Amino acid sequence: MCILSTKKTSIKLPNTLTKILKLLQEKGAKPILVGGCVRDHFLNLEIKDYDIEVFHIEDFETLTKYLEQFGKVKLVGKSYGVLKLSVDKQEYDFALPRVEKKIAKGHKGFEVISNSYLSFKEAAIRRDFTINALGYDFINEEILDPFGGLEDLENKTLRHIDDNSFIEDPLRVYRAVQFASRFDFTLDEKSFDLCKKMVSNNDLEELANERIFEELKKLFLKSTKPSVGFELLKELGILKYYPELKALIGCEQEPEYHPEGDVWIHTLMCLDEMAKIKTNDEYKDLVLFFAILCHDFGKPLCTKVIDGKITSHKHESLGIEPTVSFLEKLTNDKKLIADILPLVKYHLSPFQLYLHNSSDKAVKRLALKVDIEMLCLVCLADCLGRTIEDKCKCHEAISWLKNKASQLEVTNSGPKAIVMGKDLITLGFTPGVLFKEILDYAFDLQLDEDLPKDLIIEKIKEKYIKG
Template identity: 85%
Template sequence: MCILSTKKTSIKLPSTLTKILKLLQEKGAKPILVGGCVRDHFLNLQIKDYDIEVFYIENFETLTKYLEQFGKVKLVGKSYGVLKLSVDDQEYDFALPRVEKKVAKGHKGFEVISNSHLSFKEAAIRRDFTINALGYDFIKDEFLDPFDGLKDLENKTLKHIDDNSFIEDPLRVYRAVQFASRFDFTLENKTFDLCKKMVLKGDLDELPKERIFEELKKLFLKSPKPSIGFELLKELEILNYYLELQALIGCEQEKEYHPEGDVWVHTLMTLDEMAKLKTGNEYKDLVLFFAILCHDFGKPLCTKIIDGKITSHKHESLGIEPTISFLEKLTNDKKLIADVLPLVKNHLSPFQLYLHNSSDKAVKRLSLKVDIEMLCLVCLADCLGRNIEDKYKCHEAISWLKNKALHLEVSNEGPKPIVIGKDLIKLGYKPGVLFKEILDFAFNLQIDENKEKEEILKLIINKYGK
């Protein structure tokens, strides 16, 4: 939950940035902090990224010369030009005021004209939302608010600035979703209608998957309630692009286990639970969020009524194909997809093992398929993301498996074979079909019967000879 600060106190800046801004002032420039850092100041959020728009400097070469006195400068984004200054393990973005005009499809299809003599309002009109068009004039120590962004912050409203500039970049629809989710804001009616119009016109077709992925990533990692964003995806009819998600809507579940409603409702509840369970490791958290989002993708494929009860037998394994289909629409990261799949396929295993008080052997076998620590988080979010009364059982089951895995030293990876190829070669065996069979035999003895290496080697000789 973001709490708005109504006091227009100065933004606390890193000392190095203050020195840079003072130098720019001495050189006749007018540095203005813009965008997220000003917005987050008023939302009492930690400021991580500082963006500075520098007025009254004619070109990037002059600006680069001043900035190079403080650290390494890199120009990024050839079409619009941003100078990234790296200093003191911090990165600052500097840009010249500019106007943009859409001249072709895609996020690169803009004609950009830098003009350091624009007014702040003229430069800010290209921005997406009023809350992102705030500025802080370092020289005058005053805030700039040309489009009543502070009022919208106070009213928890997300409002676009200009119809014409907004529709030029369809990614802004996804940005609306992630901002609304992160800050628990409501889309202003005209902004909602404009976003939906863009969706229905097919404007989102031109967006590359990488840009969409980045917005969903922010939604997952920065929102305390990701369900807000996903409900908005539904209301804006963006789910037409993701039939795997849309199929969850109206897919009924047995009320004894899921009194909260259909699979869509349950999935959104699990996302909010996962937001409470984040590890702090960005990559791991992304894998966890995608796993819990996709964990019931198999249910629409197999849900039936048997003997008066709703069942979804084998939905965990049937969910693999739609999970791959969904994730490939968002990313080419094969490792991420590979890490998500076993969490989806095995998300029922922790409870199954717990209820059967399964053996160490079963836990070891599970650890060969999936990271048990990660799986426990997915299973816990799945269990807590429903309106059942006995939620204490969720923690009981997870604690049981986590303790077992910890004792067996298989929390994050399965046991390594203690008999390997070179051991067989020493015994006189040659690589081939039989070689693999013997290694499998040895590993099964290690996992299933907890045999030590010397005993396994003797059993190999007894069975296969020398």
């Protein structure tokens, strides 16, 4: 990572944003790009979000009038006063400089005072970390760095700015975790101690689940090494809120299959492997990361030594209950949870089918329970997330199942029944208990014997129609 040492630099901006900034300057305002867009420029990352603080302007009404010349403007985050401008399929966030004061619990418990005549340093002290307190003066092509953020970027250090403002929002502890993970940075010693103190003081208990979920989501989707963040969760003592994760620490595994160590170590290795093979579809990847995080939650419930071997029989099915318990602490999204659970329950199936060279019908029945393409990714991360020597078998097993599923056309969903209720009505049956029995019988013939529809109908007649 190369960090520019000079404070004179040029950040390439979208043409429309350049025009807006020049207009604001002509009107006597001083627009400064702030936060993640400046940080990401120096990290050589793609800039996706642009935040601009506008100094030396009278009020929001005046700013809105100028911005409306370029596109649709709406006020969001009412308490913080952020104007979102939509133009050319891009959104830009504009705000006046402000100071914040904590007056009540929760992320809405702040008194916000906008003041466009603050100095940049006065306005930036409310931010969490030095690397997020950088500014870019577009007009003068100058980087504003009041707290040493450039040096911290160079040293790969995550350092908070101010003790008093930092502790006002406990979410910043989770933000420390996700930033350290995303950028593979080390949390500064004083920042680490402050975060740990906040955890010890139970400050995190006021946080809404959905805010925590969003930080974990960023950790998963934007990190190349999610293990860094989860190890930091452990070191800071945050796992006291997640006993399902804490139970993995010290849960031993059979060295023949898991020479890397306990379930915690294995799980962190799996997370890093998932980061390498993710799909880049945001929803799918979120499902995959949570599935691999939870895939061995059942092991602490059943691990025992039998004949000198460490075993965890049925851990995949036993993991469902703690997985639900864990996920419900973070989200109310029932579809997300429902999509994760079968990946946990059947994460061993690809290897089991491969080792037994299972039949087509076994693959079809598996496809009725779980998305095989997604399951293969979970299984692959599980296999690669260990220090075994022969990892070629990981890819062999997955390729075998993927090829089978593709041939059978059940990669993402199970086979559809070819004999339907209307077919039974045509044969003279009426809906009822027997109706379902016959449909199940027909579907079994379809799956297990691969019979076409006309032969299945004949079998139904032979079995259920007398005379």
